[in-house]
Amino acid sequence: MTATPPSDKALVPFVSVENMMNLVHHIGIEPMLRGLSDYIEEDFRRWELFDKTPRIASHSAEGVIELMPTSDGEVYGFKYVNGHPKNTKEGLQTVTAFGLLANVGNGYPVLLSEMTVLTALRTAATSAMVAKHLAPKGADTMAMIGNGAQSEFQSLAMKAICGLKSVRLWDIDPAATRKAASNLKGLGLDVHVCSSAEESMEGAQIITTCTADKQYATILSDNMVGSGVHINAIGGDCPGKTELAPGVLHRSEIFVEYPEQTRIEGEIQQLSEDHPVTQMWEVINGTKPGRTSAGQITLFDSVGFAIEDFSALRYIRDHIGGTDLYMDLDLLADPDDPRDLFGMLQRAGRT
Amino acid sequence: MTATPPSDKALVPFVSVENMMNLVHHIGIEPMLRGLSDYIEEDFRRWELFDKTPRIASHSAEGVIELMPTSDGEVYGFKYVNGHPKNTKEGLQTVTAFGLLANVGNGYPVLLSEMTVLTALRTAATSAMVAKHLAPKGADTMAMIGNGAQSEFQSLAMKAICGLKSVRLWDIDPAATRKAASNLKGLGLDVHVCSSAEESMEGAQIITTCTADKQYATILSDNMVGSGVHINAIGGDCPGKTELAPGVLHRSEIFVEYPEQTRIEGEIQQLSEDHPVTQMWEVINGTKPGRTSAGQITLFDSVGFAIEDFSALRYIRDHIGGTDLYMDLDLLADPDDPRDLFGMLQRAGRT
Numbered sequence: 072m073t074a075t076p077p078s079d080k081a082l083v084p085f086v087s088v089e090n091m092m093n094l095v096h097h098i099g100i101e102p103m104l105r106g107l108s109d110y111i112e113e114d115f116r117r118w119e120l121f122d123k124t125p126r127i128a129s130h131s132a133e134g135v136i137e138l139m140p141t142s143d144g145e146v147y148g149f150k151y152v153n154g155h156p157k158n159t160k161e162g163l164q165t166v167t168a169f170g171l172l173a174n175v176g177n178g179y180p181v182l183l184s185e186m187t188v189l190t191a192l193r194t195a196a197t198s199a200m201v202a203k204h205l206a207p208k209g210a211d212t213m214a215m216i217g218n219g220a221q222s223e224f225q226s227l228a229m230k231a232i233c234g235l236k237s238v239r240l241w242d243i244d245p246a247a248t249r250k251a252a253s254n255l256k257g258l259g260l261d262v263h264v265c266s267s268a269e270e271s272m273e274g275a276q277i278i279t280t281c282t283a284d285k286q287y288a289t290i291l292s293d294n295m296v297g298s299g300v301h302i303n304a305i306g307g308d309c310p311g312k313t314e315l316a317p318g319v320l321h322r323s324e325i326f327v328e329y330p331e332q333t334r335i336e337g338e339i340q341q342l343s344e345d346h347p348v349t350q351m352w353e354v355i356n357g358t359k360p361g362r363t364s365a366g367q368i369t370l371f372d373s374v375g376f377a378i379e380d381f382s383a384l385r386y387i388r389d390h391i392g393g394t395d396l397y398m399d400l401d402l403l404a405d406p407d408d409p410r411d412l413f414g415m416l417q418r419a420g421r422t
Numbered sequence: 423m424t425a426t427p428p429s430d431k432a433l434v435p436f437v438s439v440e441n442m443m444n445l446v447h448h449i450g451i452e453p454m455l456r457g458l459s460d461y462i463e464e465d466f467r468r469w470e471l472f473d474k475t476p477r478i479a480s481h482s483a484e485g486v487i488e489l490m491p492t493s494d495g496e497v498y499g500f501k502y503v504n505g506h507p508k509n510t511k512e513g514l515q516t517v518t519a520f521g522l523l524a525n526v527g528n529g530y531p532v533l534l535s536e537m538t539v540l541t542a543l544r545t546a547a548t549s550a551m552v553a554k555h556l557a558p559k560g561a562d563t564m565a566m567i568g569n570g571a572q573s574e575f576q577s578l579a580m581k582a583i584c585g586l587k588s589v590r591l592w593d594i595d596p597a598a599t600r601k602a603a604s605n606l607k608g609l610g611l612d613v614h615v616c617s618s619a620e621e622s623m624e625g626a627q628i629i630t631t632c633t634a635d636k637q638y639a640t641i642l643s644d645n646m647v648g649s650g651v652h653i654n655a656i657g658g659d660c661p662g663k664t665e666l667a668p669g670v671l672h673r674s675e676i677f678v679e680y681p682e683q684t685r686i687e688g689e690i691q692q693l694s695e696d697h698p699v700t701q702m703w704e705v706i707n708g709t710k711p712g713r714t715s716a717g718q719i720t721l722f723d724s725v726g727f728a729i730e731d732f733s734a735l736r737y738i739r740d741h742i743g744g745t746d747l748y749m750d751l752d753l754l755a756d757p758d759d760p761r762d763l764f765g766m767l768q769r770a771g772r773t
Contacts, residue, residue, distance in 0.1 A: 138478070
């Protein structure tokens with residue numbers, strides 16, 4: 072007697088790191104960033120539909136492991152993500168991630184995917200989608216402060232989605248800047264290597280900060296920021312980790328993903344709890360104004376939210392069909408008679 | 423140029439349903455139930471070490487999807503599990519599950535495993551481990567009320583761990599009883615098919631209730647339960663789902679896993695919030711008494727807790743080594759230079 076092979080319902084498509092990278096090249100990185108940006112924008116537009124829970128964190132001395140669940144009522148998704156700043160020294164990623172989508176109607180998972188590469192793409196696509204709404208008209212030059220793992224993704228997303236032409240790189244570590252400049256060569260952006268944060272900001276209408284400092288740091292001090300810019304603050308994303316001087320915050324119109332989370336993790340943890348902020352989804356659906364004058368400083372205080380991961384997983388689910396860039400995992404038991412799990416187990420022993 | 427294959431650190435061992443079933447037969451189901459019971463008992467003994475969070479539930483009209491995380495400070499684990507009572511009608515499992523273990527020190531996952539089969543095993547192993555502590559001396563006969571997917575696992579675990587000799591089956595659906603009796607044939611238990619709940623309880627020192635009723639039901643009414651028995655109540659495990667008459671509860675000494683969760687999900691949701699209960703871990707580590715007299719009714723109001731899943735995943739992690747009963751999943755990105763995720767992605771495109 073042979074065991075029955077698992078039914079389709081018991082198989083969950085899995086996208087490995089290798090297949091995710093192949094999918095990026097299959098679609099093309101800029102079209103994929105634009106596609107992700109469209110999916111994220113669509114989910115921001117229907118923001119009110121979603122179950123929103125702050126991430127569920129398990130803290131230790133070395134770092135944090137988090138689960139970020141959400142649901143739109145039809146599809147449920149969560150991301151597993153860790154943050155261990157010390158990992159870099161050991162040759163490991165500071166952040167690794169994977170995610171899952173499931174059918175709300177029957178609870179069966181429908182996609183398991185790596186999300187280390189995908190999170191890098193969705194973070195950049197979110198930044199660029201927001202900059203499209205908030206940056207001053209004709210913005211084509213960006214200061215990229217912090218040239219780590221996210222910097223090239225940010226630069227390319229701003230090119231693909233906002234028409235960025237020129238990126239001005241700066242990092243306290245010249246090796247990081249050399250790496251970013253080398254990676255960006257030949258991708259259609261003018262790349263300028265700068266020797267100070269101040270120099271990187273010359274002529275820039277968009278300022279992206281994405282440094283790895285764990286402690287309160289001042290990457291942008293008040294006198295560095297002129298009027299009429301859009302600040303895309305990525306690096307301040309956990310309690311005790313901020314990049315902007317309070318003076319910059321006080322001169323800016325501040326836009327956030329989910330205030331409950333941003334007030335704990337974002338730049339605005341430096342401000343009073345009732346400091347006014349605008350939720351980005353209200354700008355996107357037209358309820359609230361975005362930029363109201365050319366001279367204004369707009370600030371996207373980005374910490375990353377579960378809905379963006381959900382959008383990214385939806386994009387992957389919709390784009391792996393017809394490719395061989397996934398494998399089916401036998402993750403779920405599926406006995407012919409749901410009450411006969413034991414019988415299924417016994418029959419497996421007779422093969 | 424070829425892409426570097428992922429390093430060991432980026433590969434996560436994955437145990438599929440097929441491999442889990444093969445592992446059960448490789449080890450033997452009774453030795454595996456005993457092993458799981460030992461791991462669970464060990465973790466109950468060091469209960470205070472664990473991060474304990476009630477499960478994080480996403481409810482919908484059709485069911486619930488839950489994440490159950492925990493950590494002992496060195497290892498982090500979570501289980502994904504759904505509960506959709508209507509699934510059975512559609513030929514799907516009511517409950518499917520998978521789980522993960524990760525290294526707290528660096529956040530890297532170390533095991534991904536199916537948990538539909540494994541949860542059935544750990545639930546039975548937990549019941550039997552608790553019965554070993556609470557059932558009257560010499561208990562060798564069990565009434566098994568509710569003959570669904572969990573019933574054979576419960577019966578075998580009680581045999582393997584408590585020396586059960588005889589099981590008395592009853593279910594409102596005779597087909598379920600026929601299935602359970604057939605599955606249990608030849609496994610070393612005297613199996614009696616009974617025609618009523620009352621009949622099933624004749625001579626039984628252990629009474630296990632595990633029915634699928636969603637609503638408040640009375641599987642055990644007060645006059646059915648004599649003195650000197652151990653009740654293993656499995657089926658009352660969510661708000662609105664109970665199996666025992668309040669009178670039975672009031673006559674019993676009640677033992678629970680995690681009171682905060684059991685008061686919401688267990689039989690004791692029918693009692694006042696300050697009704698005294700004993701935490702099972704305190705019995706196991708010797709802090710609190712278990713059964714104190716032969717005539718007492720002990721009741722394990724079991725709802726299933728994250729630590730039991732953690733123990734089960736630890737057992738799997740410790741027992742797949744040296745077998746070919748897992749595969750390595752390329753779930754985590756692992757660039758040579760952690761800051762050079764983009765470079766890794768670019769190089770993948772050149773292969």
